[in-house]
Amino acid sequence: MDDELAISVRGLRKAYGDNVAVAGVDLDVRRGEVFALLGPNGAGKTTTVEILEGYRRRDAGEVRVLGSDPELAFGSRLRGSQARSSRAPGHPARDWRSRIGIVLQGTGEFDELTVIEVVRHFSGFYPDADDPAKVVERVGLGAKAKARTHTLSGGQKRRLDVALGIVGRPELLFLDEPTTGFDPEARREFWELIRDLAAAGTTIVLTTHYLDEAESLADRVGVIAAGRVIEVAPPKLLGNRQDALATVSWRTPEGALESAESAAPTALVAELAARYGGEVPGLTVTRPTLEDVYLRMIGHP
Amino acid sequence: MTTTTDQAPPATAAAPARRPGAGTLALRQGRLEITQFLRSRESVVFTMGFPIIMILIFAAIFNDEIAPGVSFTQYFITGMIATGLMTVSFQNLGIWIPIERDRGVLKRYRGTPMPKWVWFAGKVIVVVAIGVAETALLLAVSVALFDLKLPGTAGKWFTFGWVSVLGVTACTLCGIAISSLARTARSGSAVVTPVALVLQFISGVFFVFTNLPSWMQQVAALFPLKWMCQGLRAVFLPESFGAREPGGSFELGRVALVLALWCVIGLVLCLTTFRWTTKRDG
Numbered sequence: 002m003d004d005e006l007a008i009s010v011r012g013l014r015k016a017y018g019d020n021v022a023v024a025g026v027d028l029d030v031r032r033g034e035v036f037a038l039l040g041p042n043g044a045g046k047t048t049t050v051e052i053l054e055g056y057r058r059r060d061a062g063e064v065r066v067l068g069s070d071p072e073l074a075f076g077s078r079l080r081g082s083q084a085r086s087s088r089a090p091g092h093p094a095r096d097w098r099s100r101i102g103i104v105l106q107g108t109g110e111f112d113e114l115t116v117i118e119v120v121r122h123f124s125g126f127y128p129d130a131d132d133p134a135k136v137v138e139r140v141g142l143g144a145k146a147k148a149r150t151h152t153l154s155g156g157q158k159r160r161l162d163v164a165l166g167i168v169g170r171p172e173l174l175f176l177d178e179p180t181t182g183f184d185p186e187a188r189r190e191f192w193e194l195i196r197d198l199a200a201a202g203t204t205i206v207l208t209t210h211y212l213d214e215a216e217s218l219a220d221r222v223g224v225i226a227a228g229r230v231i232e233v234a235p236p237k238l239l240g241n242r243q244d245a246l247a248t249v250s251w252r253t254p255e256g257a258l259e260s261a262e263s264a265a266p267t268a269l270v271a272e273l274a275a276r277y278g279g280e281v282p283g284l285t286v287t288r289p290t291l292e293d294v295y296l297r298m299i300g301h302p
Numbered sequence: 303m304t305t306t307t308d309q310a311p312p313a314t315a316a317a318p319a320r321r322p323g324a325g326t327l328a329l330r331q332g333r334l335e336i337t338q339f340l341r342s343r344e345s346v347v348f349t350m351g352f353p354i355i356m357i358l359i360f361a362a363i364f365n366d367e368i369a370p371g372v373s374f375t376q377y378f379i380t381g382m383i384a385t386g387l388m389t390v391s392f393q394n395l396g397i398w399i400p401i402e403r404d405r406g407v408l409k410r411y412r413g414t415p416m417p418k419w420v421w422f423a424g425k426v427i428v429v430v431a432i433g434v435a436e437t438a439l440l441l442a443v444s445v446a447l448f449d450l451k452l453p454g455t456a457g458k459w460f461t462f463g464w465v466s467v468l469g470v471t472a473c474t475l476c477g478i479a480i481s482s483l484a485r486t487a488r489s490g491s492a493v494v495t496p497v498a499l500v501l502q503f504i505s506g507v508f509f510v511f512t513n514l515p516s517w518m519q520q521v522a523a524l525f526p527l528k529w530m531c532q533g534l535r536a537v538f539l540p541e542s543f544g545a546r547e548p549g550g551s552f553e554l555g556r557v558a559l560v561l562a563l564w565c566v567i568g569l570v571l572c573l574t575t576f577r578w579t580t581k582r583d584g
Binding site: 108110127165 | 321327330334337338341342405406408409410413414415416417473579
């Protein structure tokens with residue numbers, strides 16, 4: 002069963018002093034899946050992801066990422082005797098690191114180096130790296146390959162971050178708010194890239210503020226608020242969206258707006274059509290958007 | 303972003319393929335650091351030019367002898383060589399590492415399979431490269447303009463070598479260690495510059511060491527710069543000058559001891575306090 006899961010988290014807790022950032026998160030991410038972690042600022046998304054990435058230690062809980070405890074990335078302090086006995090010869094931490102790709106929330110700048118130099122340098126850390134020039138092309142920086150990184154725009158720097166995240170050909174890719182600062186066209190292109198990576202079998206975990214991003218990319222969405230995962234579901238099923246009442250609205254002959262919630266909107270529309278003898282003025286039928294469901298879930302009616 | 307479909311599948315878990323050799327990684331890292339340094343023109347000009355400008359100024363102001371056959375300029379040059387070595391190691395690292403940490407460069411390296419020590423090796427390589435270049439330039443100018451005598455015996459070259467290596471090692475480790483004191487990118491130079499400046503004043507760089515108040519000499523003797531200066535005076539000044547040192551000789555044994563001790567202190571501080579991320583980053 003464990004082989005099916007890229008990530009398995011049980012009872013994860015992390016506090017900074019009195020401030021509890023993660024208050025008992027349970028999470029499973031299957032291999033090959035695109036999983037979006039959605040939540041407001043301060044919900045614990047980044048803390049959770051950075052624990053999974055081996056950047057932070059946790060206070061409590063069980064965490065497995067690609068079969069290993071990410072805390073092995075901290076070096077010798079392996080948790081528990083089981084971890085120690087399974088310690089393979091060589092460098093378990095480095096082997097584990099070479100199987101994951103990380104795109105952090107902030108960009109790290111290498112002022113005086115060119116895009117291709119940075120990507121080539123990072124490719125050298127991985128045992129099975131992709132061709133740097135190809136990766137640069139792939140993230141849409143082909144024309145900027147020889148530009149110094151400090152001359153890049155915000156969105157271009159983000160693409161460089163993505164290039165560094167994927168150059169090692171990771172099995173599991175973490176993306177922390179990857180499209181912040183992208184214009185709409187760049188976001189579409191980025192989504193294509195993610196779908197492309199997913200199609201090739203890469204497991205992808207992304208955090209995002211953008212509901213449309215979660216909806217169009219993710220196989221499943223985990224909504225996190227106040228340090229807890231409230232619900233995990235495919236975007237279409239989140240918050241029982243598919244069963245939610247539809248809202249039918251129209252205008253009366255006097256021009257006033259009328260609306261009614263209905264489990265059988267088609268029947269209502271037929272009835273309206275009969276009542277108006279044909280075209281119903283200003284007719285709309287809507288179901289709750291992901292945003293409506295999400296806002297209700299995190300406590301904003 | 304171009305969509306390609308010829309993406310090869312990700313590496314499978316069971317097959318850790320060829321891993322670049324440790325030496326290769328360290329050299330690549332060193333080359334990257336040197337490239338970055340050479341491309342930031344201000345750093346190159348400041349690091350290379352500052353000691354020479356200082357020597358030209360001091361030589362223009364002071365032209366007396368402090369001992370038979372030893373001009374103040376020659377005394378000062380040995381201090382400037384030591385200061386130069388401290389600048390490229392202690393000051394450069396103490397200022398640059400907080401900037402890289404703040405920009406998230408260190409955090410990003412931590413997220414790769416790069417062995418941690420490779421990053422440190424890169425810093426050591428760039429420090430040694432700049433240190434050698436800067437010292438060579440300083441010596442060339444001093445020999446050409448101020449009659450500085452290059453060491454005449456193999457023994458003196460050897461002393462020059464080990465004093466420089468121990469001094470640079472101690473200063474590099476201390477520079478890495480002190481970088482963790484700076485909370486933000488900007489505070490690095492605020493932390494490091496006063497320390498370096500005070501050490502230069504009390505360690506016999508700008509003044510003849512034995513002319514300083516004795517309490518100041520005692521304080522300076524706790525830190526590496528004083529001993530680097532003293533070791534280099536043993537290399538570049540006549541043997542007879544040793545009698546004018548505080549201990550009545552150049553005390554090379556003690557130079558080695560104190561510098562080695564600082565290497566150990568610096569290493570322990572690095573291993574216990576070094577941070578790859580900023581405080582607010584956890």
